[in-house]
Amino acid sequence: MRTSRPPLTRVAIVVLALLGLAACGSAEGSTASTAPDPSLIRESTLTVCTSYPYEPFEFEEDGKVVGFDIDLVGEVAKELGVEVAYVNEDFDAIASGELLNANYCDIGVAAVSIDGDRARVVDFSSPYFNAAQVMVVQKGGGIGDLSDLGGGRVAVQEGTTGETYALDHAPTTTQIVKFKNVEDVDSALSGGTVDAGIYDNNIVGDAIKRHPTFEVVAEFDTGEQYGMAVKKDGDVDLLRVVNEVLSHIQKSGRYDRIYHKWFGRAKAEK
Numbered sequence: 001m002r003t004s005r006p007p008l009t010r011v012a013i014v015v016l017a018l019l020g021l022a023a024c025g026s027a028e029g030s031t032a033s034t035a036p037d038p039s040l041i042r043e044s045t046l047t048v049c050t051s052y053p054y055e056p057f058e059f060e061e062d063g064k065v066v067g068f069d070i071d072l073v074g075e076v077a078k079e080l081g082v083e084v085a086y087v088n089e090d091f092d093a094i095a096s097g098e099l100l101n102a103n104y105c106d107i108g109v110a111a112v113s114i115d116g117d118r119a120r121v122v123d124f125s126s127p128y129f130n131a132a133q134v135m136v137v138q139k140g141g142g143i144g145d146l147s148d149l150g151g152g153r154v155a156v157q158e159g160t161t162g163e164t165y166a167l168d169h170a171p172t173t174t175q176i177v178k179f180k181n182v183e184d185v186d187s188a189l190s191g192g193t194v195d196a197g198i199y200d201n202n203i204v205g206d207a208i209k210r211h212p213t214f215e216v217v218a219e220f221d222t223g224e225q226y227g228m229a230v231k232k233d234g235d236v237d238l239l240r241v242v243n244e245v246l247s248h249i250q251k252s253g254r255y256d257r258i259y260h261k262w263f264g265r266a267k268a269e270k
Contacts, residue, residue, distance in 0.1 A: 038080065038238035041103050046077045046084050049105035051091040053183055055206045056262040057111045068262040069109045072128060073228070075254070076107070076245045090180060092159035097121035100231045106238060108229035111200065113161045115224075122232050125242045127225035128255075132201045133162050135218040136189065136208075143196055145218045149174045152195040155185040161224050162198035169220070186211060202263065 041047055050069065053059040058067040065086045077084045093099050094108040100122055113131070114124045135154075137143045146154075150171035156163040158178040166176050177194055179185050182203065189197045190211050199207055201219060208214045230239050249255040 036237035036240040036244075038106075038235050038241055040080075040082065040106050040238075042085070044082050046073070046080060046082050046107065047087065047105040048073055048084055049087050049089050049094050049099050049108045049110070051094060051110040051181070052088055053181060054091075054111055055203060057203065058109070068129075068258065069111060071258045071261070072246070072249075072255075073107060073109045075249055076228075076242055079241055079245050091157065094229065095122075095159055097229070097232055100229060100234070103231070106230065106235070107242070111203075111226050112229055113222075113224040114227045115161075118229070120232075122229040123234065123239055124227035124229055125239060126246055127227050128246050129202075129226035131161075131222075131224050131226060133165050133220045133222050133224075134199050134201045134204050134216045135196050135220070136199055136204060136214050137196045137217050138189065138192075139213050139215045141195070143217060146170050146174075146196075146220075149195055153177050153193070155179060155188045155194040155197040157182055157185060157198075160200075161222055162200065165220055165222055166198050182207070189214065 050058045050065070052065065052067070054067075056067050057069045058065065060066070065088075070086075074084060087099075087105055089099055091110055091112075094110050095112050095118055097118070099105055100108055108122065111129070111131075112118070112124075114127060118124070135146055143149065143152075146166070146169055150173045153175045154166055154170060155177045156166050156179070158180060163176065163178060166174070170176065177188065179188065182199065185197045185199070186207055188194045190213070196217075197207075204216060208216075228242050230242070246255075249258070
């Protein structure tokens, strides 16, 4: 024979059931994704630290900042619905995190290679570019590799992967001469004050156009990839937007069109 529960017990069961439903609703709400909401240092403006000239990644043309990196960060600004303000700074001040962590800019975009040391001081986006390093000399100089520079001088851009590679692999008697930008490397090599220069393989074509007496004699596979940088442990939402934009333009084919615009060929694959 089935018996009825006391009224108070029935009420308690109903209350517990309602509390359980509420808890489920709360749990579902806590796992729901929210749209990223970046906090920019200037209202309605994405402030971008870059370092030019570094053609074709970032440089000035007819009074405007243009280049491969500039087009990519423009896609981020478009997604955010904001204007872009570019600040030209020393490369090392960007790659070291100095400017980003001082809230001087929202993003650093300057063909910055992702590595462990830099990742400790800035947060990087997903990689957006694969690169290598090359050694350039004056034609007919009799130099064919880094090992030929014992007792010689090689020019590098300060704070770059090229500098690191030269320091790690050049003969111990080689003098590593550091410059602030790639055009100074050009000048040193063309003027004969150094025997060779180390360049990113994707900008060396422009250096050879400027100086037809230059030639590439060696390429070094450094396995490097470029990333956009933001403040360390700073605006996670901004980094989310950057990564979402990079993923979207790669899937849509927009990245390939931008790459072809600046390099005139298909993108390099690793």
